[in-house]
Amino acid sequence: MAGWVPGVSALRSYRLRWLPKDVTAGLVLTTLLVPQGMAYAELAGLPAITGLYTSILCLIGYALFGPSRILVLGPDSSLGPMIAATILPLVGAHGDPARAVALASMLALLVGAMTTLAGVARLGFVADLLSRPTMIGYMNGLALTILVGQLPKLFGFSVQADTFVAELRGFVAGLAHGKSVPASLAVGLFGLAVILACRRWWPRIPGILVAVVSSIAAAGAFELAGHGVSTVGRLPQGFPPFTLPGVPLSDFGLLVGGAAGIAVVSLADTISTASSFAARSGQDIDGSREMIGIGVANIGAGLFQGFPVSTSGSRTAVAEQAGAKTQVTGLVGALAIAVILLVLPGLLEDLPQPTLAAVVIAAALSLADLAGARRLLRQRRVEFSLSVGAFLGVALLGVLPGIALAVALSVANVFRRVWWPHEATLGRVAGLAGYHDTRSHPEAVPLPGCVLWRFDAPLIFANTRAFRERVLALARSQPPPRWIVVAAEPITDVDTTAADMLEELDQALNAAGINLVFAEMKDPVREKIERYGLTRTIDPSHFYPTVDEAVAAFRVHAAGEGAGTPTQV
Structure with a gap:
């Protein structure tokens, strides 16, 4: 009682x-x-x-x-x-x-x-x-x-x-x-x-x-x-x-x-x-x-x-x-x-x-x-x-x-924040460890040939279009990047609508010679990616535990690849 x-x-x-x-x-x-x-x-x-x-x-x-x-x-x-x-x-x-x-x-x-x-x-x-x-x-x-x-x-x-x-x-x-x-x-x-x-x-x-x-x-x-x-x-x-x-x-x-x-x-x-x-x-x-x-x-x-x-x-x-x-x-x-x-x-x-x-x-x-x-x-x-x-x-x-x-x-x-979330292009700042928002730090230096990009929201049906359009805009930048690395630590979920979008987006980028890469993706989200079968399209080796490891892998890849310019998407 x-x-x-x-x-x-x-x-x-x-x-x-x-x-x-x-x-x-x-x-x-x-x-x-x-x-x-x-x-x-x-x-x-x-x-x-x-x-x-x-x-x-x-x-x-x-x-x-x-x-x-x-x-x-x-x-x-x-x-x-x-x-x-x-x-x-x-x-x-x-x-x-x-x-x-x-x-x-x-x-x-x-x-x-x-x-x-x-x-x-x-x-x-x-x-x-x-x-x-x-x-x-x-x-x-x-x-x-x-x-x-x-x-x-x-x-x-x-x-x-x-x-x-x-x-x-x-x-x-x-x-x-x-x-x-x-x-x-x-x-x-x-x-x-x-x-x-x-x-x-x-x-x-x-x-x-x-x-x-x-x-x-x-x-x-x-x-x-x-x-x-x-x-x-x-x-x-x-x-x-x-x-x-x-x-x-x-x-x-x-x-x-x-x-x-x-x-x-x-x-x-x-x-x-x-x-x-x-x-x-x-x-x-x-x-x-x-x-x-x-x-x-x-x-x-x-x-x-x-x-x-x-x-x-x-x-x-x-x-x-x-x-x-x-x-x-x-x-x-x-x-x-x-x-x-x-x-x-x-x-x-x-x-x-x-x-x-x-x-x-x-x-x-x-x-x-x-x-x-x-x-x-x-x-x-x-x-x-x-x-x-x-x-x-x-x-x-x-x-x-x-x-x-x-x-x-x-x-x-709440829906607006998920629909149009904050996103940021990242770069190196002298004297600061890690990679930082280029809007907050205009002096940040981007990595040539590699775009580091962060999306600060779960990836769901409401914001898939915004995600896709922003990635494609990055792919069309001059000179076009070889890799687009998504700093995925803020992405706490990926629903089935977003999974379909990622599959189509990866195919379009691959056709243009651009690799879509993910860093710092949480284990529960990675498990969903695998359950959806996305690793058939997205190379399983394109998932890195940290941004630093992704950048290091890009440098090795760029050094071995030599000349070659991605096409426009």
Whole structure:
């Protein structure tokens, strides 16, 4: 059982001296979980109370099945827009909250099933579908989308819109028509200033808690409700019942598509965050077990009127700074939230909605990575372009198409590198051992009569044409070479399409009096060459373990051959 449920193993080795720190960290964490859970629930288009239900169940689920000692899961700002983009078209403009909750719960169950099955099948590599540049662009686009979506609430009015452009137009139109409520804006800006100031100058002070408590006090002292400021209102008392969400079969198409996108983002975020915190403590992570932990957390949330969850770097950092030792911290947080629901449901009754908007906006600002985008622009323009493409995809097409575009761009970038790989003509450089790229070293001296050429990719169907055309171009150079030596160490594979190309290419070169020679070819690739029967055409003696040996063999061959010029190909 301990092998399948890491929480059992953790409890068996638990030390009583850790309990005070875990309890303290859990209570500190609760001050962050409650307002963020409510804010992110509204960001997803759901009642605020569902954020608390979700927090309780996902903390318990991950504490039992998650492998990380202190990773904290819960409602997440990066998933909120994706959840809304999935369920709101199904709910409709005037749909009832109960239907929205049922759809979100089913979405959580689908995400949980996908990630759990992927973990059991050890498919942790799925999280690698999002490259760092596209993730930066996606997060920047998401931050802008969240920011614009929360501005109306910060200013005290609402906008009915489904896209970023429509939300921006609606916000500007609302301002132009005088819909802004000054008291709402004042409360929201005060909360945002407190959160950002604490984050910047006093990171040990829970800025969100200070903003929430201050705004509740201000709402009572200044009767802000009478000045047009919306508040959360009294939360339902009690714990959510076990519920199997009822969803029409016709809704599953969109739900499955949304769940797939959410699963990829959640896994990428969780595994990267888990890796970061594990490296700081000298631990290793198991990507597949992380997938199972996330899956169970989502299933638990979905069965109790919750919605999909992910990890949170900020909440995990708070738990770590507060002294958390184990997942008991999460269990204490779940218990504290349950106590609030059962005993103190009116505790947050006067919390202003603009304060929740400030919490979400602060989270959105933390998602943005403008420094990362500038670094990409400075370091590699191609990857900066990928980042911009993902950013525009989220901003202009929407969150779900944006994540699909981000994945597609990541995969396309990998394919591009294989399709048009780096290749180099090599030569000798005075004072440097070996042979070097003539573009990096213009002073490199080529070997007369012998072209040394390196192809930096596996040789597969996608790049066979590029390989063939480049070799033929080298063969047509003046004076034409006698040997073309391929430095094949970077070639990690040769597929059957490439094998056919090599056979035809060798025949064409042989007809022109040019030998195609390979050096440093890996043994597994050489075995494939022999299995394909290429050594019927390519002379088996034309495979050398090193470039130096190939060059030495060419010199012996050239000395014995004497005069003679290859023909053009």
